[in-house]
Amino acid sequence: MYRALLLLGLTMLAGCAVKNQVNVIAPESSLLVYADVEGYEDRFQNIYAKFSDYPVTCSENCYPASPLIECDSPMQDCLYTGEKRDVTTDAGFSVTWLGHASFYVQTAAGQRFLIDPVFDQFDWPVDWAFRLSDGFFRNKPAPLPIEASTPVDAVMYSHIHYDHFNKRDIGKIGTAPDYLVPMGFAEHFAQQGYAINEMAWYANKQIGDTTVHFVPAHHFSNRIWVPYIYEDNNKSLWGGWVLENKGKTLFFAGDTGYSPHFKDIAKRFGPIDVCLLPIASYFSEESPKFYRKVHTTPEDALVAAKELGCKAMVPWGYGNASWRMGDKTSHSALFRLLHMYEELNADVPLHVLNEGDTIAF
Template structure:
């Protein structure tokens, strides 16, 4: 299991209890202190560090975000990040929660063009969010620019839908509509693979 950071919508003790101790949990450095007790197999990673699991290589990479579990109490005591997976010459990148920054270019320079990029589009600045929110969350247009800089061969946007609509503009799918509009406006050449909530795809 791969985790990006401690925020409750990404790191759920209830979900960890359901998964159980049979899995290996890959965490950014310092997050093991926040795992529930019970004999879990944990591997902590620093940015740009690597683990091998059979033919699969797992890399923790930077994200432009922050980390805490308690409001104003434990800010950034643990690392956060995204994950890049390599297997049989193919790469998959999960950005985690992140704002736009030069770290996308740095990742591409280190690993080359990415085959599949999972980039967040829904949790961004709007009239519902404070001004600093876009600093740590990509807008749909930010995600498109990041996809170009990462050399994404396919971009899968995530974060929109009925469970997260309040993080965007107006409705559950307004971030997706904004993404499609901005794809044309920016003349983005990165192909999009659009999934509805609950959809799965074999890649």
């Protein structure tokens, strides 16, 4: 009798679950590339999978002191104190950097977007495992601006990795926004009535008067961090986002290494008005070649900015609320960026933010 009642209760609870609405957007021009990975067919692959010809590499004295950064200890717990550049793009985007890869973007018409929001540590059980192993942890990221307390119009995720996608955050954000995600991503959402758009490279979705495009990146995906278990390797796609509004564009690159995909994006959308480009997590003593393959160095990001025709560049990935994955300290990447900016005589307007800063373009 007890078992029958328990089964009845579970059945009723399952019936109360509101199924997600999943819309797959995959145009024929998406240029998806598939590969056979450890016996699994049709796994996603980078467009330029064998690329390794980096135009510029800093080899010595890459982290000189900078008068523009004040730190509590060498390159650690820092504040950028440099003079803010004047904004001349007139692009109509307001950008708030929340830390690591998380951004809040608002258009002139008031549409609100969250990109890669992660407001806590990693999801369980990885969070638990890191606590047991004394792994790396971040400080609390900056809170959303007051005007973002009302539901946002869309939430975009670049890929499935824990530092870019936290399942607990979905419950906090709720079911009101559209969720724009890479292909193979929707299965990670609980069945609670979310509107999920799975997108292939170069697919797009209209949100108000803004067209949101999903574009390639040079990276990879997985959620299972156990050696020799390949079940989810590259099962979901990865990429970046282009917001296009009244002829103006904002590009979020996502986690990515440098490759010719930047030139491809420039051919379709360039010159880009606002570029949000990663500059961190390119260093690892254990696997330096792999880290750079999937994360841009500061000089890679500057080369990409030139190829994209960026009218403004906002770097991200460093910071007091970063996880410092592969980096020496919280702000080593920013020190290297400022150094290489001078070394390369870069002319892209560079807008360096501290976590929580807002800038209007």
